[in-house]
Amino acid sequence: MSDFKRAGEIEGLAIDPTNSDLLVLANRGTRVDRGMPIGFYEGYTKEIHELYIYKKVK
Numbered sequence: 001m002s003d004f005k006r007a008g009e010i011e012g013l014a015i016d017p018t019n020s021d022l023l024v025l026a027n028r029g030t031r032v033d034r035g036m037p038i039g040f041y042e043g044y045t046k047e048i049h050e051l052y053i054y055k056k057v058k
Helices: none
Strands: 009-015 022-028 030-033 036-040 048-054
Touching: none
Parallel strands: none
Antiparallel strands: 009 022, 022 048, 030 036
16 A cells, blocks of 8 residues: 555545455544544645555456
């Protein structure tokens, strides 16, 4: 997963039932304290959501 643009958190993982691809939802930019968003890290004005798709290796 070296193609992630910047550090953040992985929000979710799923397997696409149609083709067995791995789907990864990653978020970055929001500061979280005890599970609650409390603002943004320096350089961010909103949370960034990114979806990564990895093909199944046979």
